[in-house]
Each structure stands twice: as C-alpha cells, then as structure tokens.
Amino acid sequence: MNRRRVVSAWLFLSPFLLVSGVFFIYPFLWATILAFYQTSGALHSVFVGWSNFRFVLGDPEFFRALRNTTIFAFFSIFLQLPLSLGLALLLNTRKDRWKGFFRLILFSPHLVGPIFVGILFSVLFTARFGMINRFLHYISGHGLDLRWLADPSLVMPALILTSLWMYVGFNMIYFLAGLQNVSDDLMDAARVDGAGPWQRFIHVIVPAIKPVALFVVIMSTIGSFQLFELPYALLNATGGPDNAGLTIVMYLYQHAFESGDLGTGAAVGWILALIIFAISMAQIRISRGLESP
Amino acid sequence: MSFNVFHALLIAVAAVYGALWFLRSDHGTSANTFLRYAVILAASVLVLAPFAWLVAATFKDPDVLNEYVFFPPLSEWSSDTLNFKNLRVLFEPRQTSAGTFTFWLFIFNSLFLACAQTGLQLFTSSMAGFALAKYSFRGSGLVLGFILGSMMIPPILLLAPVYMIIVNLGWIDSFLALIVPSAVSGYGIFLFRQAMLGVPKELLEAARVEGASEFRLYFSVALPLVRPMSGAFCLVAFLASWNNFIAPNVFLHSTHKLTLPVILQQYMGDYSSQYGVFLAGTLIAILPPVILFFLLQREFISGLTSGAVKG
Structure with a gap:
C-alpha cells in the first residue's frame, strides 16, 4: 500500500472524522463532565458533584417515567413482536403474487414520523367522535365514552395501541427476511417425519430466525427506552394526566430544555445509557444461554 | 348491542372456513389459505383505516367533520359536506x-x-x-x-x-x-x-x-x-x-x-x-x-x- 493511497483513504474519512470529533466525541466527553454540574441555560454552570444523580434517583417522577417506559418496552417485546412474527409467517409462502403488495401496505405506517402519528392518533382517540371509540362501539356496543388520553389508566394502553399500528409491519419486514433462512428441504423433511405445525415452528423455524429475532428484540428494546416524540405529540407536550405517559426521555427533555438544567439532563442521559447497555447485554446473555442449555 | 355488517362478516368468514374445513378434499389446505388471507386482509384494513380517515377529515367541511366516520354517503356529497375549507385556512398567510x-x-x-x-x-x-x-x-x-x-x-x-x-x-x-x-x-x-x-x-x-x-x-x-x-x-x-x-x-x-x-x-x-x-x-x-x-x-x-x- 503506497503512501498516496493511505493519504487518500484518510482524506475520504476526513469529513466524518471532523464532524464526529466536534459533534460526537467532544460532546460525549462533555456529557460526562456536565452530569456533575448544575447549569441554568447554556452559559452558567457550577460544580455540584453527585448531586444531580442523587436528585434524579430520589425523584418519584423519574421512577414514574422509568416504570412507564419499562411497561412500554415490555409490551413492545411480548405483544408487538409476536404479532409481527405471526404476520410474517402468514405472508411467508413459497409463491404468492400478493406478498409484495401486502408487505407494502403493512409497512406503510413506518413512513409516517412519530410526531405525525401522535397528531393523527390524538384525534382518533377522542371520546364520542374519535374513530377508535366509534369502532369499539360498532363491534361491541361499548366504549364510546372512553377518554383514552385524559384517563390515567388508559394513557399507556393508548400509547401501546398506537405503537402497534406504527411498528408491527416494520418489524415484520425483518422477520420476513429472517424466514428466507428457513430451509425448504428441512421443512419438507419435518413434514414427512410427521411433525405438526407447532413442532415445525419450534424445531425448524425458530433456530433459523434466531439471529434476526435477537436483532429485532434488542433494537425494539433500545427504541422503546428512547420513546419520546409519540407521547409528546399524543399528549400535547405534557406527561399526560397524572404523568401517566411520562417517559425517561421526556423527563430528560423537561429538565434540560424546559427548565434549562442541562446538568440534570446529562445525568439522566447517562442513567438511560447504562440501563439500555445493561438490558442489551442481558438479552445477548440469555440468548446464548438458550443456545447451549 | 345491535347486529350489524361487521358481525355478519365475522359469521360469513367462520362459515366459509368451516365449510372448507369440513369438505377438506385437500387436507385443509384451501381452508388454511382462506383463513390466512382473511387475517392478512383484516390487518391491512386496520393499517389503512387511519390513512383513509385522515384523507376524509382533510376534505370534509369543518361543520360535518364529526357527523360521518369517514366520507359522507354519496347521496350527501356536495360542497357543503366536502370542500377545501381546511386547506384554505391552513394556507392562509x-x-x-x-x-x-x-x-x-x-x-x-x-x-x-x-x-x-x-x-x-x-x-x-x-x-x-x-x-x-x-x-x-x-x-x-x-x-x-x-x-x-x-x-x-x-x-x-x-x-x-x-x-x-x-x-x-x-x-x-x-x-x-x-x-x-x-x-x-x-x-x-x-x-x-x-x-x-x-x-x-x-x-x-x-x-x-x-x-x-x-x-x-x-x-x-x-x-x-x-x-x-x-x-x-x-x-x-x-x-x-x-x-x-x-x-x-x-x-x-x-x-x-x-x-x-x-x-x-x-x-x-x-x-x-x-x-x-x-x-x-x-x-x-x-x-x-x-x-x-x-x-x-x-x-x-x-x-x-x-x-x-x-x-
């Protein structure tokens, strides 16, 4: 490798290195320092030691946000992903002219940004006139007066329902790609050996889609813990009634950019980063444990 | 609770599935295909409904917005029910x-x-x-x-x-x-x-x-x-x-x-x-x-x- 080529390689990398140096590495280091300062706005700061962390970890509102976010992540993994996998299995046939068409339709909500979804669903969830209550009333005769976004016990169900609409089709695309790895020969062999649909699913399909499934589980967990825009628009820039829809990032946003306390914001950011890191590691561990029991 | 088109549709799907399953000249393959499409279609309708509702809400007159779930029935189409009022207000200077x-x-x-x-x-x-x-x-x-x-x-x-x-x-x-x-x-x-x-x-x-x-x-x-x-x-x-x-x-x-x-x-x-x-x-x-x-x-x-x- 001659000198000229090495120089060109670094030149190709230079825009990335320059921008990420100023807007990634430097802020990353600064976030660590900032978490130990109390700030008011961007220009005034005082060193306060661990007091930002002590404040956050002693604040019931933070635990409210942590609880809401955890519930949301739980339903993303145990309700949304099984639905995505189910749809992928239904769509995954060897020859089906309509496969591409339905894949497109089911994927389409992902094109709509979370803010726009929040705006749209805030009206769909209206009591009496909203489409969702009218639909519930139409099929069951009840539910016309449900006040989804004003009743603290219904805010999380509303958020979860909305996220189902947004993400079920998106995750289905990944499962469909994973199902390409399922060997047709193995499926036929299992069928000949008398394996039922459930046995074929557990012994042939699950092992083949495991890498994709792990990827999707980790990505949904990371995404769920960073939930912000959807509840922000759905609940009109608040945490909702009784803060029933407050998320960790919303809590961070309120402290850092509405109250101007960037130090507390950085401390919450670090706590969030550590939570996400710990959960991802645990998920990788668990999946390895399942591999070799 | 009143009986409506939705319930009739559910019963019809169940009936066709049951009939296909009962006949099962082909080990239930056609029954399964039918059910597969029924579920996929239902999911597609649920996904598309908010889009259809959004289009309807944009072009409905503000006064009749809550009167119809989606579009008004064809017999009531007029410039009093469907018009560009919302867009006109949106694009006002x-x-x-x-x-x-x-x-x-x-x-x-x-x-x-x-x-x-x-x-x-x-x-x-x-x-x-x-x-x-x-x-x-x-x-x-x-x-x-x-x-x-x-x-x-x-x-x-x-x-x-x-x-x-x-x-x-x-x-x-x-x-x-x-x-x-x-x-x-x-x-x-x-x-x-x-x-x-x-x-x-x-x-x-x-x-x-x-x-x-x-x-x-x-x-x-x-x-x-x-x-x-x-x-x-x-x-x-x-x-x-x-x-x-x-x-x-x-x-x-x-x-x-x-x-x-x-x-x-x-x-x-x-x-x-x-x-x-x-x-x-x-x-x-x-x-x-x-x-x-x-x-x-x-x-x-x-x-x-x-x-x-x-x-």
Whole structure:
C-alpha cells in the first residue's frame, strides 16, 4: 500500500472524522463532565458533584417515567413482536403474487414520523367522535365514552395501541427476511417425519430466525427506552394526566430544555445509557444461554 | 348491542372456513389459505383505516367533520359536506417576525433540510465506506470499531452538550445547527462499507492502470456499483430527517424557520377547535415520504434483501 493511497483513504474519512470529533466525541466527553454540574441555560454552570444523580434517583417522577417506559418496552417485546412474527409467517409462502403488495401496505405506517402519528392518533382517540371509540362501539356496543388520553389508566394502553399500528409491519419486514433462512428441504423433511405445525415452528423455524429475532428484540428494546416524540405529540407536550405517559426521555427533555438544567439532563442521559447497555447485554446473555442449555 | 355488517362478516368468514374445513378434499389446505388471507386482509384494513380517515377529515367541511366516520354517503356529497375549507385556512398567510408567509414556507424548510442532510450523508458515508472497504491502512480497524461503538450511545445523551456547542458557535436559530452535526452517519458508513466490500479489486486496479485518480475510483467506479444500496440509504436518511422533531424543536426559534413536525405540533394548540386544519397539514406532511417510497420501492426492497442474503 503506497503512501498516496493511505493519504487518500484518510482524506475520504476526513469529513466524518471532523464532524464526529466536534459533534460526537467532544460532546460525549462533555456529557460526562456536565452530569456533575448544575447549569441554568447554556452559559452558567457550577460544580455540584453527585448531586444531580442523587436528585434524579430520589425523584418519584423519574421512577414514574422509568416504570412507564419499562411497561412500554415490555409490551413492545411480548405483544408487538409476536404479532409481527405471526404476520410474517402468514405472508411467508413459497409463491404468492400478493406478498409484495401486502408487505407494502403493512409497512406503510413506518413512513409516517412519530410526531405525525401522535397528531393523527390524538384525534382518533377522542371520546364520542374519535374513530377508535366509534369502532369499539360498532363491534361491541361499548366504549364510546372512553377518554383514552385524559384517563390515567388508559394513557399507556393508548400509547401501546398506537405503537402497534406504527411498528408491527416494520418489524415484520425483518422477520420476513429472517424466514428466507428457513430451509425448504428441512421443512419438507419435518413434514414427512410427521411433525405438526407447532413442532415445525419450534424445531425448524425458530433456530433459523434466531439471529434476526435477537436483532429485532434488542433494537425494539433500545427504541422503546428512547420513546419520546409519540407521547409528546399524543399528549400535547405534557406527561399526560397524572404523568401517566411520562417517559425517561421526556423527563430528560423537561429538565434540560424546559427548565434549562442541562446538568440534570446529562445525568439522566447517562442513567438511560447504562440501563439500555445493561438490558442489551442481558438479552445477548440469555440468548446464548438458550443456545447451549 | 345491535347486529350489524361487521358481525355478519365475522359469521360469513367462520362459515366459509368451516365449510372448507369440513369438505377438506385437500387436507385443509384451501381452508388454511382462506383463513390466512382473511387475517392478512383484516390487518391491512386496520393499517389503512387511519390513512383513509385522515384523507376524509382533510376534505370534509369543518361543520360535518364529526357527523360521518369517514366520507359522507354519496347521496350527501356536495360542497357543503366536502370542500377545501381546511386547506384554505391552513394556507392562509401568517404574520411572523420576518414578514408574512404561507404554509408553503414550512414545506420548503422541511424539504430543504431533508435534501441537504440526505445529500451530505450520502456523500460522506459512501466516501468513508469506500475507504474502510477498499484500503488497508493502520487505524482502519479502530475507525470501524468507533463507528460500531457510537451506534450504541443513545443520541439524547449528547443533546445537552451539543446544545451548548451550538450556543457557543452562535448557530441557535440557524439551519447550520441542523445541517452540520447530521452531515455524517455512522450507520450509513457501516452500510456502504458492507456494500463496497463487494466491489471487485481488479476493477479498481484496471482503472488505476489507466491513470484514474483515487477520487475517480470512488466516484466513477465504486459508487455506481452500489446504486441499490444508495437508493435504500437515501430513503432511510430522508425519512429520518423529514420526521426529525427534537433537534429542530430545540435549535430553531423563529416561526419562519420551523419545519413541518414542529409547526404542526404547535398548530395542535393554535387550531385546537378546528382540528381539520392541522390534520390537513399532517396529510401534506406525510405525502413526500410516501411518494419517495413508491419511487424507490424496488431499490429499497432489493437493498433490504441483499443485506439479508449477505447476513
């Protein structure tokens, strides 16, 4: 490798290195320092030691946000992903002219940004006139007066329902790609050996889609813990009634950019980063444990 | 509870399934296919219903918005029930600190920012991906490791310090605050590196022998070969930028500089009594990504599947 080529390689990398140096590495280091300062706005700061962390970890509102976010992540993994996998299995046939068409339709909500979804669903969830209550009333005769976004016990169900609409089709695309790895020969062999649909699913399909499934589980967990825009628009820039829809990032946003306390914001950011890191590691561990029991 | 079309439909589906199952001349294959399509169709209807509702809400007269769930029945179609009132109010000139503007301005701001960010990311990511895939030099492993590691950091952690940097640079309320920090993408570099690994070395050597510069190798040889990837990446980058809310909401202040997600979120409060107006705005805001998706659909799907095949 001659000198000229090495120089060109670094030149190709230079825009990335320059921008990420100023807007990634430097802020990353600064976030660590900032978490130990109390700030008011961007220009005034005082060193306060661990007091930002002590404040956050002693604040019931933070635990409210942590609880809401955890519930949301739980339903993303145990309700949304099984639905995505189910749809992928239904769509995954060897020859089906309509496969591409339905894949497109089911994927389409992902094109709509979370803010726009929040705006749209805030009206769909209206009591009496909203489409969702009218639909519930139409099929069951009840539910016309449900006040989804004003009743603290219904805010999380509303958020979860909305996220189902947004993400079920998106995750289905990944499962469909994973199902390409399922060997047709193995499926036929299992069928000949008398394996039922459930046995074929557990012994042939699950092992083949495991890498994709792990990827999707980790990505949904990371995404769920960073939930912000959807509840922000759905609940009109608040945490909702009784803060029933407050998320960790919303809590961070309120402290850092509405109250101007960037130090507390950085401390919450670090706590969030550590939570996400710990959960991802645990998920990788668990999946390895399942591999070799 | 009254018996209606929905219940009749459920009973009909159950009856057809039962009949097909009972006959089962083909071990239940046709019954299963029928049920499969019934579930997929039901899911598709649930997915499409909010879109249909949004279109109806945009064109219904504000006074009859709540009278019909979707569109009024054909016999009641007239300019009293269906018209452009919501769109007319949405596009009324608005007074801002920098003069009088219409809704077109916010569309233009969003388009400009999304195109600038997508174009820059495409350029910087494909160059860096080319360097990491086709040159072996000391430090390349370190750069790649840094890129993969950086994707583990939640972006919100950096928002507070980046905000302070933007304030110190004097870029608050300037498009620079949105364009420069997001001119690069670690995810994009990783995608382009994976795609460029497939560019044959012989092709590059042949071009070198003919005296092409290293930049020409990247621009005229490697880049055209990863066109499907570029299409998929453009769509992803455009979507991310077009739908971005936090950064413009934090960095921009003047009304005439806002983007669609930010202004529409404000309109929810400004037009809380005429929600047809911000719904019309939302319909307009989701059109460009949909159009782009259908234009790039083939490349998008081939980009996705080629990634899946390579694993």
